[in-house]
Amino acid sequence: MPKSTAKSLVVVAGLGIGLLFVVGFLSGAIVRGTDNALLDKPEIHLQPVPILESDAKFVEEEHKLPNRFVLTNTLLSSWIATAILIVLFFFATRRMSLVPRGLQNFTEAIIGAMYDFVVSVAGDRNARRFFPFFATIFLFVLVNAWLGLLPIYQALGFIKDGAMERHLLRPAGTDLNMPLALALVSFVFVEFWAIRILGLGYFGKFFRFGGLLRVRSMSGLFQTAIDIFVGLLELLSELVRVVSFTFRLFGNMTAGEILLLVTAFLVPFVFSLPFYGLELLVGFIQALIFAGLTLVFVTIAIVPHEGEDHG
Numbered sequence: 001m002p003k004s005t006a007k008s009l010v011v012v013a014g015l016g017i018g019l020l021f022v023v024g025f026l027s028g029a030i031v032r033g034t035d036n037a038l039l040d041k042p043e044i045h046l047q048p049v050p051i052l053e054s055d056a057k058f059v060e061e062e063h064k065l066p067n068r069f070v071l072t073n074t075l076l077s078s079w080i081a082t083a084i085l086i087v088l089f090f091f092a093t094r095r096m097s098l099v100p101r102g103l104q105n106f107t108e109a110i111i112g113a114m115y116d117f118v119v120s121v122a123g124d125r126n127a128r129r130f131f132p133f134f135a136t137i138f139l140f141v142l143v144n145a146w147l148g149l150l151p152i153y154q155a156l157g158f159i160k161d162g163a164m165e166r167h168l169l170r171p172a173g174t175d176l177n178m179p180l181a182l183a184l185v186s187f188v189f190v191e192f193w194a195i196r197i198l199g200l201g202y203f204g205k206f207f208r209f210g211g212l213l214r215v216r217s218m219s220g221l222f223q224t225a226i227d228i229f230v231g232l233l234e235l236l237s238e239l240v241r242v243v244s245f246t247f248r249l250f251g252n253m254t255a256g257e258i259l260l261l262v263t264a265f266l267v268p269f270v271f272s273l274p275f276y277g278l279e280l281l282v283g284f285i286q287a288l289i290f291a292g293l294t295l296v297f298v299t300i301a302i303v304p305h306e307g308e309d310h311g
Helices: 003-027 053-062 073-094 102-147 177-205 210-214 218-266 269-301
Strands: 157-160 163-167
Touching: 003 269, 073 102, 073 177, 102 177, 102 218, 102 269, 177 218, 177 269, 218 269
Parallel strands: none
Antiparallel strands: 157 163
């Protein structure tokens, strides 16, 4: 392509973006007010919304979920993310060759990068043990976060009297149940491997009462009391980890959704594009933090305490 043609395309694209920004600014809530803006005022629902009309009516009337299985928009979104990952790796491994090409080359590059990260944290010996869990959590959180950035998520839904009654899809990370479930799975994963490798001696980190049998002086009693207190702090930090994991992911995903809705309402069209780029980065970082911290915690948990050698 000649340089003059490329320069002309850049100029035209810049003018188009500038025009869209001006039109969006003039038609947004900043200029026209919240009642006359181009887009309707966004409504933020922290609770997941049932998809079926019967379930939605029950929740609206009783202000609680039915005592049966309910398909919500966040649960459907998590199923879609899971299906995307399954389909991606199915087609990537369907016709594998020694010289990877196309989709196989793309997925192998992702898997290789994740595996190298696990090796750098947990070492070669534990990488094969922990890699499947790390990769699953990382990809699941990442795909869920990025799927929620698709404009179709805010466009699909059930309309009543010309207004959106309830959305069909909503990012799974904005439902407190999903981060909590992942946090509990992460907690069980860490404790399972710690007990499996260290045995019941792993609990000695939390319950340090053995020193009471060897107390011979007041200084020894004081040291034993400190050991017991430190052990209880270790136990508390282990349990609090579930809470911190849950609200870190939930808070960041929910804040990102609110940010995009508000910026699109204030200035429609191109003003939201930089924030979409920011949310792409936030989704990646949150997935890496969640999976990476789990990897770090399990690596620390399997280290023998007090110089013991558990092989």
